[in-house]
Amino acid sequence: MTTSPGIHARFQCHFDRFHLNVNLKLPGSGLTALFGHSGCGKTTLLRCMAGLQVATGAMSVNGDEWQSDSSSRPVHQRPLAYVFQETSLFPHLSVRRNLMYGYRRVPQAERQISFNQAVNWLGLANFLERMPAKLSGGERQRVAIARALLTSPNLLLMDEPLSALDQTSKREIMPYLEALRDNLAIPVVYVSHSRAEVARLADHIVMMDNGAVVAQGPLQEILARTDQPFGLEEDAGVIIEAVITERDDQWHLYRADFNGGHLWLRADQGMEPGRRVRLQVLARDISLALREQTDQSIQNLIAANVDKIASNLRPGTSMVRLVAGTTPFLARLTSRAVHNLPIKQGQRVWMQIKSVAIVD
Numbered sequence: 183m184t185t186s187p188g189i190h191a192r193f194q195c196h197f198d199r200f201h202l203n204v205n206l207k208l209p210g211s212g213l214t215a216l217f218g219h220s221g222c223g224k225t226t227l228l229r230c231m232a233g234l235q236v237a238t239g240a241m242s243v244n245g246d247e248w249q250s251d252s253s254s255r256p257v258h259q260r261p262l263a264y265v266f267q268e269t270s271l272f273p274h275l276s277v278r279r280n281l282m283y284g285y286r287r288v289p290q291a292e293r294q295i296s297f298n299q300a301v302n303w304l305g306l307a308n309f310l311e312r313m314p315a316k317l318s319g320g321e322r323q324r325v326a327i328a329r330a331l332l333t334s335p336n337l338l339l340m341d342e343p344l345s346a347l348d349q350t351s352k353r354e355i356m357p358y359l360e361a362l363r364d365n366l367a368i369p370v371v372y373v374s375h376s377r378a379e380v381a382r383l384a385d386h387i388v389m390m391d392n393g394a395v396v397a398q399g400p401l402q403e404i405l406a407r408t409d410q411p412f413g414l415e416e417d418a419g420v421i422i423e424a425v426i427t428e429r430d431d432q433w434h435l436y437r438a439d440f441n442g443g444h445l446w447l448r449a450d451q452g453m454e455p456g457r458r459v460r461l462q463v464l465a466r467d468i469s470l471a472l473r474e475q476t477d478q479s480i481q482n483l484i485a486a487n488v489d490k491i492a493s494n495l496r497p498g499t500s501m502v503r504l505v506a507g508t509t510p511f512l513a514r515l516t517s518r519a520v521h522n523l524p525i526k527q528g529q530r531v532w533m534q535i536k537s538v539a540i541v542d
């Protein structure tokens with residue numbers, strides 16, 4: 183097992199009718215999502231990482247070996263924190279005392295996150311004297327995450343932390359999770375089967391099926407693959423990192439710049455220039471033209487190079503991977519359109535983008 187940076191996780195474990203067999207190298211920072219259908223083994227993999235599930239294999243986190251073929255540290259000797267679907271706050275302690283519980287046990291010299299930092303990141307300043315029963319589900323989960331961070335872990339594991347929350351609470355907690363993703367120095371491994379959560383939060387994605395990894399890599403790259411894991415061609419689409427640069431009050435539009443051009447979008451909520459957003463562009467919402475056609479209704483026209491064409495994934499349908507600047511896109515076309523235009527690898531084309539949505 184290597185002691186190089188990043189997370190190395192190689193596990194094999196067997197239940198009656200289920201086999202987990204993975205060998206992963208994940209980034210040593212940022213948020214990695216474990217994504218896949220119910221029962222594919224996400225929780226089992228997380229439990230193997232934590233040492234909660236006995237498995238053969240090896241595990242190291244940024245050079246620190248937790249498990250090898252000859253030895254395995256028990257869970258309490260692995261410097262990690264685990265956040266579950268359901269929070270387990272002490273009901274008889276205030277938020278402040280819940281937070282202090284783990285914090286006090288970490289020697290001062292080993293504390294990586296200060297009390298105030300955790301309180302600020304999770305927006306808890308106004309709740310510190312409240313009892314858990316007086317908090318909403320989302321607020322309780324924010325306390326649970328802060329409490330986990332205050333134990334100064336080297337790895338944060340989160341198992342569907344939003345799945346017990348209603349839609350409103352999910353919306354409220356999202357910006358806090360985004361802030362964590364952007365501020366935490368330690369890696370986060372986050373289990374989810376929600377595409378929306380993964381699209382919004384993940385830097386890196388591991389797609390699992392039946393106990394095995396079917397694809398893994400940076401979110402943008404994986405979503406822009408022409409061969410869609412799980413046969414998701416119908417919903418195929420890319421996520422783009424962009425910055426709002428302009429608000430057009432006359433037409434109620436926002437301009438979002440990304441590496442490769444800019445897109446105009448409508449948004450329900452008010453946004454100030456400078457705000458970073460993730461945008462979703464579906465493959466079925468992009469058509470291609472060989473010239474810039476301004477005499478039509480689609481306003482988002484982006485020049486791009488054809489990188490790859492996957493023909494007849496389904497009868498009569500082709501998936502075209504394009505790159506504008508450094509940003510990949512997917513366009514789903516009929517194979518006849520690809521043939522008749524024709525669209526060829528390496529060609530310069532214009533993408534006509536019918537719809538762009540902010541991921542929220």
Ligand SMILES: Nc1ncnc2c1ncn2[C@@H]1O[C@H](COP(=O)(O)OP(=O)(O)OP(=O)(O)O)[C@@H](O)[C@H]1O
Binds near residue numbers: 197219223225
């Ligand atoms: N202790 C166990 N004994 C026997 N089978 C188990 C045990 N734990 C999990 N399994 C089985 O292993 C498979 C993977 O379960 P796991 O909970 O890891 O899936 P998951 O992807 O996290 O699913 P979900 O999204 O529904 O939480 C399932 O078929 C499950 O029934």
